[in-house]
Amino acid sequence: MFSNSCKYAIRAVLYLAIHSNETQKIDTKTIAGALEVPLYFLAKILQQLSKHNLVSSVKGPGGGFYLSEQNLEIPLQKVVESIDGEDIFQKCIIGLPNCDSENPCPLHNEYTQFREDLSKLLKHQTIKEVAENVDLNGIRF
């Protein structure tokens, strides 16, 4: 479903949502250690997210990545789109170019149902909201 890059991006953003703020920046090494993902690979992903203004960063001593109040209001979908492309949820599940409700493939309806469920979560909930859920339910990442 998601690429590895995208999985790491989601986890990193949620991690930052919980552990960072304007005055509490976190460097790549710490994040990579906490999530147990490849350091340099994660660094690249964070740079991509930074370039898209989905996470904030400060260079230099005491610097690192963090989520600003603005960042926290972004829907999680933006993170997914910035890594895996905007059409990840629009493509046919078995790869047909012209699969839609008019010409559905055999799996179209089941898939559409899911797509809407997950899309609802990603599109309408902000990073902040998802992260708050994480806190509440003792969810791990």
Next chain:
Amino acid sequence: MFSNSCKYAIRAVLYLAIHSNETQKIDTKTIAGALEVPLYFLAKILQQLSKHNLVSSVKGPGGGFYLSEQNLEIPLQKVVESIDGEDIFQKCIIGLPNCDSENPCPLHNEYTQFREDLSKLLKHQTIKEVAENVDLNGIRF
């Protein structure tokens, strides 16, 4: 979600379900042409399916691939599993090793819902049943 190989496999099997039978074999070239997929790549996939006894084949002149009555009773899930592995539907959507209902990741519940929907289709419906739906609704592949 599915690999290209798996997408091609699903489409090829459904194509065979509709257009072939014991006396009506279809050669790789024809299938690849109909589905507009790479010939030699598809050939390899069909051989994998054949080795797993998910499709039937006959060599020599007039030979080709087809689905036996037995093949038609196989759930589509077997096709997916034989190409993309058995655990494709059991893995956490953001890659956490110990994500389950006890320790759910933030997307766990939404994903579980989908997994069950799609799994129902793949596991409990035979290739024959899915293919019949295709015929009924003028679905394309």
Next chain:
DNA sequence: TATTTACAAGAATTAGAAAACATATCTTTC
């Protein structure tokens, strides 16, 4: 206050692994 120094992100390059795609040869069957 100006300058140095260290730290951490940014950017570009290289390398390795895996997936996708292609070809050639062998084997079976008609």
Next chain:
DNA sequence: GAAAGATATGTTTTCTAATTCTTGTAAATA
């Protein structure tokens, strides 16, 4: 002997990973 799958090998492309160098910032120091 010709047709068609089976097998084995080869190439290309994409994805993932690692390295190195550059740039910017903060803190220390003279």
